[in-house]
Amino acid sequence: KAGVTQTPRYLIKTRGQQVTLSCSPISGHRSVSWYQQTPGQGLQFLFEYFSETQRNKGNFPGRFSGRQFSNSRSEMNVSTLELGDSALYLCASSTTGGADTGELFFGEGSRLTVL
């Protein structure tokens, strides 16, 4: 069973640009969550999608957005990039998204560097 796949793995952008990251969940998983990992803040929840609908959103500015497609694949977009957006962006999938399913399955992440 293929795991969660994130692309691209690494990318470098400059301030003011925008970026789109992609996540393909495990087959059969309908929930996709996005997290930002930085050394100072750990893992912070961005948003969660289930059946193409955003169900939950973390405390991030509107520059951060996402969507989910009918095949459960998800994209997140960050516009007007700032230096502080440099981070590892992790995508996680699960069957229902509920924590009581026990586990989220994480991808390897997309490492974004903003210069």
Add this chain to the structure above:
Amino acid sequence: DQQVKQNSPSLSVQEGRISILNCDYTNSMFDYFLWYKKYPAEGPTFLISISSIKDKNEDGRFTVFLNKSAKHLSLHIVPSQPGDSAVYFCAASDRGGGGADGLTFGKGTHLIIQP
């Protein structure tokens, strides 16, 4: 305000001894707790979880203890092995929120197992 706190950024333990990783939380609505393990260049992987109706959950070398009155949980690894060297994230969820809420993660503790 950090709702899940891992106050030790790093911990060094000798191989074969017990590793104890600690986690404190402030939100009394949290009722489900998980530990994730992360190796460099990989996404976090689920390790063990505990519901608030329990005070202990064991899985092989890993045991998680929950003290609800103190809002504290700990992960014990016995005996510690070199492959346990990783960053460990404590996470908490309020399932009573209805639907799938994003997990709230701590900042992580880097466990180093010394030979």
